[in-house]
Amino acid sequence: MKILVLGSGQLARMMSLAGAPLDLNVTAYDVGTKNIIHPLTGEIYAQDLQASIAEVDVITAEFEHIPHDVLELCCQSGKFYPGKQAIKTGGDRAIEKALLDESNVPCAPYKLITEKSHLIEAVALLGKPLVIKTCQAGYDGKGQWRLKSDDQIEQIWSEMADFIATGTDSLPHTIIAEKMIPFCREVSVIGARDKQGNMAIYPVTENEHTNGVLTLSIASEICEKIQLQGESAFKKLATKMDYVGVLAIEFFDVDGTLMVNEIAPRVHNSGHWTQQGCASSQFENHMRAVCGLPLGSAELLRPSAMINVLGQSSIPTQVLTTPDVLSHWYGKSQKPGRKMGHINISAPTNEALAQKLESLAKVLPEEDYPGILKAATLLRS
Structure with a gap:
C-alpha cells in the first residue's frame, strides 16, 4: 500500500520507519519546495502533487499548517485522513475552542x-x-x-x-x-481511532517544557482518575470529528482536574516514548488507522521516558552504553534550539527508570537537557 504524507519532517520519517514492517510505502510532500521526496533518503521524485495523489492509496499529514489549496486537493481525492476539518481545527485555536465547547470538554x-x-x-x-x-x-x-x-x-x-x-x-x-491557569503540571494523552470508530488510547504522559518547547516526557503508572479524564476527552473529540488516525491532546492538570491546552491532529512529540514503551508505537498505530488495518495495543509495557535533543549535533557516546536507551535522529542540519532527535529510555519499574535518568544526567548537562533530575525525583514521588 502507498501512503503520501503532507510534510517531510521527522514525523513523516518516523511514520515511514513504522510503516515498512507492515509493507506500507511512504512518500512525503515538501510544502516548501513542492517536491515529492523519500522521507528517509531525501530522494526527489520526478512527480508532481497531483500525480502522486492519483498514485497513492492513502494521504495523511504530519503537521497542521497545510496550504489550503493543497489540503483541498487532497480532500477531493477521498483518500485524506484524518480529514480537512480536523487539520483546520488543529491549525486554528478559535476553531479548536469551539470544538471543545461543543464537545463539553473543559478548557481555560x-x-x-x-x-x-x-x-x-x-x-x-x-x-x-x-x-x-x-x-x-x-x-x-x-x-x-x-x-x-x-x-x-x-x-x-x-x-x-x-x-x-x-x-x-x-x-x-x-x-x-x-x-492563565495555575496548573500543577502539563500532561498529554495520545490515542488512535480507526475508520470503524475503534480506539487505542495510550497512558497519560507527563511533560516538561522549557521556554515553551517540550524537553522531556515520562510515561509511568498514572492516577486512574487522571487517565479516565484524558480518555474521556479523547473519545469525545475523536468521535465529534469522526477522526481517523492519531490525535494528541495537551492538558493542564489543575489539582487533579484536566483542562485542555491544545490539540494536535497528528502524531506528537510527547508520544515518541511509545517507540519503546508499547507494543505498537503512535507512528505504527497512525499508519494502521489511516490504512484500514486493525489497531495495535497501546498498553504500557514498561515505564518509559523521552528526552528531546535540541540544537545538538551529537550526544555523548556514554548515553548509548546504558541498557534500554536508544537514540533517534532526524537527519537535520544543526541550528540552535532545533529538534535534532530524541532519546528514549525504558525500565521495568519507576525506580529503575529514575536511576537511569540520574545516570544520564551525569553526561547530559542541565543547560542543554533540562529537567532530567527533576523527572527522576517525580518518578519516586
Missing part, C-alpha cells in the same frame, strides 16, 4: 480578539494575568504574549495588531486571550 476561559477593544474587554472579563496566543501559525511557544499589568496593553496590542494586519479576507488572522 477565553475571548477572541480582532481589535483593541476586545483586548481591554478580555482584561476586564478574565482578569490578569492573561496568556495571549495567535489563533494561527503559533507553535513551540511562538506567537504568544503574557499580559500581567495594564501598562503592557499598548505594547502588546501594537505587536498583536501587526500580526492581525498580515491576514486576508479569505485567511483572516485572529488572536485569543485565555485566563
Whole structure:
C-alpha cells in the first residue's frame, strides 16, 4: 500500500520507519519546495502533487499548517485522513475552542480578539494575568504574549495588531486571550481511532517544557482518575470529528482536574516514548488507522521516558552504553534550539527508570537537557 504524507519532517520519517514492517510505502510532500521526496533518503521524485495523489492509496499529514489549496486537493481525492476539518481545527485555536465547547470538554476561559477593544474587554472579563496566543501559525511557544499589568496593553496590542494586519479576507488572522491557569503540571494523552470508530488510547504522559518547547516526557503508572479524564476527552473529540488516525491532546492538570491546552491532529512529540514503551508505537498505530488495518495495543509495557535533543549535533557516546536507551535522529542540519532527535529510555519499574535518568544526567548537562533530575525525583514521588 502507498501512503503520501503532507510534510517531510521527522514525523513523516518516523511514520515511514513504522510503516515498512507492515509493507506500507511512504512518500512525503515538501510544502516548501513542492517536491515529492523519500522521507528517509531525501530522494526527489520526478512527480508532481497531483500525480502522486492519483498514485497513492492513502494521504495523511504530519503537521497542521497545510496550504489550503493543497489540503483541498487532497480532500477531493477521498483518500485524506484524518480529514480537512480536523487539520483546520488543529491549525486554528478559535476553531479548536469551539470544538471543545461543543464537545463539553473543559478548557481555560477565553475571548477572541480582532481589535483593541476586545483586548481591554478580555482584561476586564478574565482578569490578569492573561496568556495571549495567535489563533494561527503559533507553535513551540511562538506567537504568544503574557499580559500581567495594564501598562503592557499598548505594547502588546501594537505587536498583536501587526500580526492581525498580515491576514486576508479569505485567511483572516485572529488572536485569543485565555485566563492563565495555575496548573500543577502539563500532561498529554495520545490515542488512535480507526475508520470503524475503534480506539487505542495510550497512558497519560507527563511533560516538561522549557521556554515553551517540550524537553522531556515520562510515561509511568498514572492516577486512574487522571487517565479516565484524558480518555474521556479523547473519545469525545475523536468521535465529534469522526477522526481517523492519531490525535494528541495537551492538558493542564489543575489539582487533579484536566483542562485542555491544545490539540494536535497528528502524531506528537510527547508520544515518541511509545517507540519503546508499547507494543505498537503512535507512528505504527497512525499508519494502521489511516490504512484500514486493525489497531495495535497501546498498553504500557514498561515505564518509559523521552528526552528531546535540541540544537545538538551529537550526544555523548556514554548515553548509548546504558541498557534500554536508544537514540533517534532526524537527519537535520544543526541550528540552535532545533529538534535534532530524541532519546528514549525504558525500565521495568519507576525506580529503575529514575536511576537511569540520574545516570544520564551525569553526561547530559542541565543547560542543554533540562529537567532530567527533576523527572527522576517525580518518578519516586
